[in-house]
Each structure stands twice: as C-alpha cells, then as structure tokens.
Amino acid sequence: xxxxxxxxxxxxxxxxxxxxxxxxxxxxxxxxxxxxxxxxxxxxxxxxxxxxxxxxxxxxxxxxxxxxxxxxxxxxxxxxxxxxxxxxxxxxxxxxxxxxxxxxxxxxxxxxxxxxxxxxxxxxxxxxxxxxxxxxxxxxxxxxxxxxxxxxxxxxxxxxxxxxxxxxxxxxxxxxxxxxxxxxxxxxxxxxxxxxxxxxxxxxxxxxxxxxxxxxxxxxxxxxxxxxxxxxxxxxxxxxxxxxxxxxxxxxxxxxxxxxxxxxxxxxxxxxxxxxxxxxxxxxxxxxxxxxxxxxxxxxxxxxxxxxxxxxxxxxxxxxxxxxxxxxxxxxxxxxxxxxxxxxxxxxxxxxxxx
Amino acid sequence: xxxxxxxxxxxxxxxxxxxxxxxxxxxxxxxxxxxxxxxxxxxxxxxxxxxxxxxxxxxxxxxxxxxxxxxxxxxxxxxxxxxxxxxxxxx
Numbered sequence: 001x002x003x004x005x006x007x008x009x010x011x012x013x014x015x016x017x018x019x020x021x022x023x024x025x026x027x028x029x030x031x032x033x034x035x036x037x038x039x040x041x042x043x044x045x046x047x048x049x050x051x052x053x054x055x056x057x058x059x060x061x062x063x064x065x066x067x068x069x070x071x072x073x074x075x076x077x078x079x080x081x082x083x084x085x086x087x088x089x090x091x092x093x094x095x096x097x098x099x100x101x102x103x104x105x106x107x108x109x110x111x112x113x114x115x116x117x118x119x120x121x122x123x124x125x126x127x128x129x130x131x132x133x134x135x136x137x138x139x140x141x142x143x144x145x146x147x148x149x150x151x152x153x154x155x156x157x158x159x160x161x162x163x164x165x166x167x168x169x170x171x172x173x174x175x176x177x178x179x180x181x182x183x184x185x186x187x188x189x190x191x192x193x194x195x196x197x198x199x200x201x202x203x204x205x206x207x208x209x210x211x212x213x214x215x216x217x218x219x220x221x222x223x224x225x226x227x228x229x230x231x232x233x234x235x236x237x238x239x240x241x242x243x244x245x246x247x248x249x250x251x252x253x254x255x256x257x258x259x260x261x262x263x264x265x266x267x268x269x270x271x272x273x274x275x276x277x278x279x280x281x282x283x284x285x286x287x288x289x290x291x292x293x294x295x296x297x298x299x300x301x302x303x304x305x306x307x308x309x310x311x312x313x314x315x316x317x318x319x320x321x322x323x324x325x326x327x328x329x330x331x332x333x334x335x336x337x338x339x340x341x342x343x344x345x346x347x348x349x350x351x352x353x354x355x
Numbered sequence: 356x357x358x359x360x361x362x363x364x365x366x367x368x369x370x371x372x373x374x375x376x377x378x379x380x381x382x383x384x385x386x387x388x389x390x391x392x393x394x395x396x397x398x399x400x401x402x403x404x405x406x407x408x409x410x411x412x413x414x415x416x417x418x419x420x421x422x423x424x425x426x427x428x429x430x431x432x433x434x435x436x437x438x439x440x441x442x443x444x445x446x
Contacts (some may be wrong), residue, residue, distance in 0.1 A: 032446075055445040055446050056362075056402075056409065056412055056442075057365060057400035057401070057409065057412075057443050057444045058403075058409055073369050075396070076399035076400060078399060080404060081405050086405075125398075
C-alpha cells in the first residue's frame with residue numbers, strides 16, 4: 001500500500017507518495033503561494049482535507065476526493081457578524097471516529113472549534129468552548145491565538161489545545177468544556193501565578209490510542225504526560241536536552257513510547273547539536289536521541305504539526321523543518337533519510353496509508 | 356449590464372470566469388450576493404463576516420476605490436465595471 005505524506009507549507013501543499021517508503025515521488029504544490037497550515041487524509045473515506053489560509057481571500061477548508069488531483073472550493077468558516085473575534089486561519093482538521101463517519105472537527109484562529117456532521121459540506125462552531133468563562137484568559141502566542149489541536153477520542157470525548165489558552169476537554173460531545181491544565185506551568189507569568197487554571201501556551205497534545213486517558217503534551221517549556229485524561233499532568237521532560245519544543249507524538253500501539261523534537265530554549269529555537277527526534281520507551285522516565293542520518297548542525301526547527309507517523313509496522317516517522325526539509329524513517333527512527341529539501345517553510349506533516 | 360472582474364486565481368479556485376456580466380443591481384452588496392447565490396463561496400472570500408472587504412483586497416467601481424468599511428452600500432449603475440484586485444499588502 002502506498003504511503004502519502006502531506007506537507008503543508010507557507011507556499012502551498014506538497015504531497016509525497018511511496019510504495020516502499022524508500023523512493024518518494026512529489027506531487028503538487030496545490031494552492032500555490034498560499035499558506036497551508038494543515039492537511040489530513042480522512043482514514044474513513046480517503047478524502048483529503050486541507051486548511052488553506054489565503055492572505056487575500058481568508059481561510060478555507062478544502063476537500064479532495066482524488067488524492068489531491070483536484071480540490072473543491074471548500075468552506076470559509078466564520079464567526080457571526082456581531083462576534084468580537086474573526087476566523088483568520090484554519091490550524092487543525094480532525095476526523096472523528098469510525099462510528100461517526102461524516103463527522104470532522106476543525107480548530108481555527110482566533111481560537112475556536114468547528115464541527116461538520118456532513119463530511120465537510122457545512123461547518124458550524126462548537127460554541128461551548130469559547131463561551132467558557134476562562135476564554136478571557138486566552139491570548140495569542142507568537143504564532144497567533146490559535147486552536148491547533150483537536151483530538152476527538154470517542155463520541156463523547158474531545159480534547160482541544162490552544163496557544164495561548166491551554167488544554168480543554170469535553171466529555172459530552174462538545175456541549176461543555178473544562179480546562180485541564182492542573183500542574184502545567186506557564187513560565188511567562190509572574191512568580192506565584194505560573195499555574196493558572198487556563199492561559200498556558202500548550203504547543204501540542206497527542207492522544208495515546210493504546211491507552212485511553214494517556215495524553216502527551218509539549219508545552220511552551222515542559223513535556224508532560226497525563227494518565228487520567230488531563231486531570232493531572234506529570235512533568236516528564238527533565239532528562240531531555242531541552243524541554244522547549246513544538247511537536248509531540250504518541251506511538252500508535254505502544255503506550256509507553258512517544259516522540260518529541262527538543263529545542264534548546266525559548267530564546268534559542270534550534271537544537272543543541274543535531275536537530276532530531278528523541279524518543280521514550282518508558283513513559284517519559286528516560287529519553288534517547290534517534291538521529292542517525294540527520295545533519296550534525298541545524299538552525300532549523302520543527303513546528304507543532306511537523307511530526308507524524310504512518311501507523312505501519314515497522315513504524316514510519318516523518319518530520320519537516322522550518323527550512324523546508326522533510327525527513328523520513330521507515331524503521332521507527334533508527335535511520336533517517338531526506339525525502340525533500342528546499343521547500344518553503346513547513347507548517348505541517350501528515351502521513352497516511354492509502355487503502 | 357454590470358461587468359465584474361475577478362482575480363484569475365480566485366476565479367480558478369471557484370471554477371468561474373474571471374470576467375462576467377450581470378443584470379443591473381442597486382448596490383455592490385446586491386451584486387455580490389447575486390453572484391454568491393450561483394457561486395457559493397465568493398462572498399466570504401471577498402468580505403469578512405462583519406461586512407468589511409477583506410484587508411488585502413481592493414474593490415473598485417470604475418475609477419473609484421471603494422472603502423472597505425462600506426463596500427456593500429456603494430450604489431451601482433447600469434454599465435458600471437467592478438474590479439476586485441489583490442492588494443500588494445497581501446504579499
């Protein structure tokens with residue numbers, strides 16, 4: 001089966017396909033000269049969705065039913081005319097589970113959540129999230145005031161994360177949300193105020209399919225793990241060379257394995273030495289670099305959606321850098337190869353197996 | 356008739372002709388709503404939810420550049436040419 005890697009960049013969407021995960025063929029770019037913050041293949045249907053953020057025509061959620069050969073005009077998500085906020089970018093698109101085959105979610109800037117129950121024909125805001133009283137604590141991170149992570153883990157449970165705003169969870173299918181940030185530090189706040197109920201600059205969440213309730217978090221400083229769906233978080237980044245970074249990725253089958261790409265620090269957003277993936281196989285107690293085949297020195301970084309796996313066995317891992325290089329590993333990170341270079345700044349990398 | 360000129364990339368995205376002629380309308384808002392009715396997705400790409408023209412687009416009616424705050428109400432006359440252009444501020 002072919003693997004498709006969707007690479008969203010500052011100047012459009014690039015698609016890479018491979019049968020053996022060694023030789024790769026590039027297709028695209030789609031939406032040339034237009035920032036594409038996210039693109040996913042819906043595993044239930046094979047339909048591609050892309051979050052396309054035109055500086056001219058605004059944000060849109062686009063669909064392709066032929067693996068990217070053609071795209072529809074899509075939908076422009078918007079808040080109401082009287083709303084104090086506007087939808088300026090689409091950051092995340094997340095298909096729901098197989099038992100809701102027509103349902104998808106989208107995270108947008110200014111931070112908010114949209115839902116479609118008709119396969120993406122129409123989208124409506126899940127209003128309860130922005131109505132939460134802690135909404136007033138939300139502000140923009142450097143990338144904008146964005147809801148970048150949506151994890152619908154079952155019919156009732158939805159995790160979201162926004163920067164800066166923190167992580168939230170719904171256990172009633174989006175009727176209500178509650179912040180789940182206990183124990184997560186906000187280092188940019190004054191002393192004595194660094195553990196607020198909300199307002200943290202969460203960079204990414206990744207849900208552990210192999211152990212429901214376990215979620216990994218890369219924070220704006222700090223790597224965390226929860227085993228109880230976000231009620232309590234444990235700082236597990238202490239042995240990393242730096243606990244600042246953007247992506248975090250749970251292994252699809254092994255609940256104790258996860259991946260991060262550590263950067264030196266907030267004020268030095270590049271790796272200490274090799275820019276590469278670090279993995280844990282003991283739930284965060286220890287981490288080791290998996291960097292064979294990666295360049296010795298790099299001043300690039302990897303943004304929050306720049307790391308993904310393809311779900312295959314052995315696991316294929318992929319990441320893309322701000323300097324436009326895509327690296328792939330077909331053996332769980334033991335060896336890496338460059339599959340593309342000199343692309344525009346990479347916002348997102350998503351891998352999918354084509355049925 | 357009123358002639359509407361759209362940027363090529365927008366017309367291509369929506370699958371319509373970049374230059375089109377339309378029955379006379381009283382205002383720019385009426386014209387764009389009429390086009391939206393047959394080409395869903397045009398209006399939200401031109402205007403924000405609050406009705407302002409998107410920041411990096413310029414609308415002209417003939418030689419007059421339309422203020423983004425009150426584009427919808429701009430009166431039109433038979434024979435007008437409406438231009439939608441990408442502003443250089445957008446990149």
